[in-house]
Amino acid sequence: MKAVIIAGGLGTRLRPLTYNTPKPIVPVANVPFVLHQIELLRRHGIKEIILNLHYLSEEIKQLLGDGKSLGIKIRYSLEETPMGTAGAVKQAEALFDDEPLVIFNGDILTDINISQVIDWHKKKKATVTLTLTRVEDPTAYGLILTNQDGQVTHFVEKPSWEQLANFASLGPTDTINAGIYVVDPKIFRDVPANTVYSFERQLFPAILEKGWPMYGFISDRYWMDIGQQSQYRQAHEAIMHNEVAVKVYGSRVDNRL
Incomplete structure (x- = not known):
């Protein structure tokens, strides 16, 4: 099985850390961040990873190479x-x-x-499976509603509290898009080439409208978008407190060091 890591962003919200360093290799616990993602995918049987790159792509390619030293195969897709x-x-x-x-x-x-997400995708014979995570305040995110069988029923971008109250009878109203998907590659046939196109705002709502089977897998595992400095700091605190299972290099010398 293959995976794509979407890693072409400019990392503007993490500046100044990303002025001269592409976001995928900004250090997290003294390790280039993308290595944590690669290790997770490798641990779950992914043999080949395609990295989508744009900003300072050569630095990332020089670090990772063909992936052989990491026990996987890495290929690159460059966005001009x-x-x-x-x-x-x-x-x-x-x-x-x-x-x-x-x-x-x-x-x-x-x-x-x-x-587990892959197994759920296959069990449901889904075209798309979205990994969902629970948050206390979904109003800053894209809310995804599912029915009792886990099938996606609604996408609501940055809902108001009034909307959340109205949706309460339809299912959980604290589940947001975790940014990890399992998909049938055929979905890209409907994406126009060389065109700016969004999963969240265009492709997934279009798939839902077509009636193709789309499911949500709700995970209770640790999740953090590190794209802002405050969240980048929180991620380090979570690692120090053993709240997230990632590979940490070095030896612990104190409770939080």
Whole structure:
């Protein structure tokens, strides 16, 4: 099985850390961040990873190479200009096969059990499976509603509290898009080439409208978007407190060091 990591962003919210360093290799616990994502995917049986790159791409390629030293195969898909989340993955379409594809947003630190998500996707015979995570305040995110069977019923971008109250009878109203998907590669046939295109705002709502089977897998594992400095700091605190299962290099010398 293959995975795509969407890692072409400019990292503007993390500046000044990203002025001269691409976000995927900004250190998290003294390790280039993307290595935490690669290790998670490798641990769950992913043999080949396609990295979507744009900003300072050569630095990332020099660090990772072909992936052999990491026990996987790495291939690269370069964006000359940013194409949106779905548009970026569309550019790598020639590298896909007929198997389900794991897609991973490049901002996410997590220890989500990807094997469980893949198994759920296959069990439900889904076209798309979205990993969902619970948050206390979903008004800053994209809310995804599911029915009792886990099938996605609604997408609501940055809902108001009034909207959340109205949706309460339909299912959980604290579940947001965790930025990790398992998809049938055929979905990219409907994405126009060389066009800015979004998973969240265009492709997924279109798939829902077509009635293709789309499911949500709700995970209770640690999840953090590290794309802002405050969240970047929180991720380090979570690692120091053993709240997230990631590989840490070095020896513990104190409770928090």
